[in-house]
Amino acid sequence: MSQQPWGGRFGEEPDPLIDEFTRSLEFDSRLFREDIAGSRAWAKALVRAGVLTPEEQLRIDQSLQEIQAEGRVWAGEDIHMAIETRLREKLGPLGGKLHTGRSRNDQVALDLRLYVRAAGARLLEALSEVELALITRAEEHVETVMPGYTHTQRAQPVLLAHHLLAYVEMLRRDHGRIADALDRADVSPLGAGALAGSGFPIDRAELAHDLGFGGASANSLDAVADRDFVLELLSACSIAMIHLSRLCGEIVLWTSVEFSFASLPDALASGSSMMPNKKNPCAAELVRAKSGRVAGDLVNLLMVLKGLPLAYNRDLQEDKEALFDGVDTTLACLKVTARLLQGLRFDRDVMRKAALEGYTLATELADYLSRKGMPFRDAHHLVGRMVAEAIATHRGLESFSLAELQRFSPLFGADIVDHLTLEGALESRDVLGGTAPARVKEALAHVKA
Structure with a gap:
């Protein structure tokens, strides 16, 4: 008989190749804190459902906090089983009671929603920093004249402040899209079970409240099977990255000798391994390039979801790397763009001419x-x-x-x-x-x- 946590009906252990191929701990370990938060709330819900005693819940909660303080778990098929294995090491059979009425399907859906909520807040903060940098530079240049362009050809004179404020408008729409995505992600799937709902009298509304959500999902199948809330955040990130790519593309042009509208401090530029004369806007170029990477993350997940029958399918394991990479890349690019804007030095005379x-x-x-x-x-x-x-x-x-x-x-x-x-x-x-x-x-x- 298999010794896997789910191995009761299996007569042999997984093939090593298949076991390695299906494991996800390497990347879903990033959901460590979210999974523990969900488990702590679930233990309280099990008390209300009469499954755990208050004393058992306290022991489980204390152990989960200790596991969190350890900072990581070392072994398991995925983050959920890794934490459960460590909990059972600490508590014995009591640790095995925590999964009563719960599936990894609603567990991972919860973890992702908690992650999206926190990631969205970080993205909004980083967007605000870029907006502030643009506004600050616009204030400095309310009298600086530059050529406005269409088709990359000089068209009509505009104020540099006007040009910079155009990007503020774009980023504010990005801000709104992320906020909208977070609003729709504000639903707890916990208690949906594997697909049909928990078999225990879980007060899902109270559980959602404990986790800080606005409410509980209305349909258990939808709760475990869809990842549109991830798609929405990645879509908002993709559009924001397109805006950053346009802005950084202009920084590349403006700092070229052909334009000479602006220059970057040495600390924000790079050199050439061969040509001693070169000063390259490499960070801006990388932001411009990474927009395609984030758009690729979005398309990746769209294709994962395409044609999936209800409810949960293991295909959904592929959602995390796209989400993590899209968020990480967007956050990094927002921070870099803010720094570039703060350091950019405009040449008023060249722009006016x-x-x-x-x-x-x-x-x-x-x-x-x-x-x-x-x-x-x-x-x-x-x-x-x-x-x-x-x-x-x-x-x-x-x-x-x-x-x-x-x-x-x-x-x-x-x-x-x-x-x-x-x-x-x-x-x-x-x-x-x-x-x-x-x-x-x-x-x-x-x-x-």
């Missing part, structure tokens, strides 16, 4: 003519001709005299000089969410409130 190049004031000319009554499509075409002439003569639009402008259209008046400046272009974008200085200051005040 670039903001005027590329004929970025062309839209101001078209809008000016439209305000004078010319249909915008005609104005667009006319200014396009002006840009073509400026390119051919190697001039900026702002260098055209009033007489030269009036050669293209008599609608141009002396007041055009107020529009052919960076400040005039910025001031003209005076709408909610626009880059006008007053609007950017409003936006700053809003995100700081």
Whole structure:
């Protein structure tokens, strides 16, 4: 007969290869504290159900706390059996009573929800640190002008603060997605048993309360079989990582010699093993790359769940590595991005000079003519001709005299000089969410409130 905890109906021990292949302690040992927390609460529930006496519960609770103080368990098929084995070593047959009415199926579902709850809180805190770094740098640059881009081509002048606050908006949506995921994960599966519910009179509502959950799951099959709460957190992490990849991709561009908009302190950059001149934004590049890793974790778990019949299947053992890696990677990248933002040194003069190049004031000319009554499509075409002439003569639009402008259209008046400046272009974008200085200051005040 097999000596496995579940080995009563087996006539032989597991094949060593199969035993090694199906073990999960190497990675689910990270659920050590969550599993002990669940077991301590379960022991109290067994007292209320009349399975344990108060004295037995106290002995079990004390032993579980001692196991937690030991810091780890050394042997077992998974974290659940490893802790149970250690408990039975300490308490003998009493340790075997703890699993009454409980399955590893609802046990692991609980552990994961407890982990997601704690991980989500850490993610929210780390997101807030990046937001704070962006807001702090935006406050420093409410007057710094830079070129705004479309298609990676200079388009219109914007304030650097406006550009940085765009990422604050993205991260705040990421914050909301994680908070939403945590809200839906706030359900206790414990007491669902293997699939049909516990066979003992467990007060699941009280048990959920003991564990700090908002309620207990409504369906035992769903409670043990689904991992959509993990998918939601990984989805939120994936989207946040895409936002970080865009931000860090811009840091890579901005710190290049070709842009020279910013530089990193030596402590936040890396060198080359061959080229003595190199100063590389390696941390930003790695954040950009790791976004694909987290998205891969999400797709991995999606494929694990695809087509699984109810209820529990061993496929679900594959959920943990994807979850742990996705959370760990996102947390690390959030912390690194915050540090990069804090250290980034912007060159105001270079950015201002670039903001005027590329004929970025062309839209101001078209809008000016439209305000004078010319249909915008005609104005667009006319200014396009002006840009073509400026390119051919190697001039900026702002260098055209009033007489030269009036050669293209008599609608141009002396007041055009107020529009052919960076400040005039910025001031003209005076709408909610626009880059006008007053609007950017409003936006700053809003995100700081």
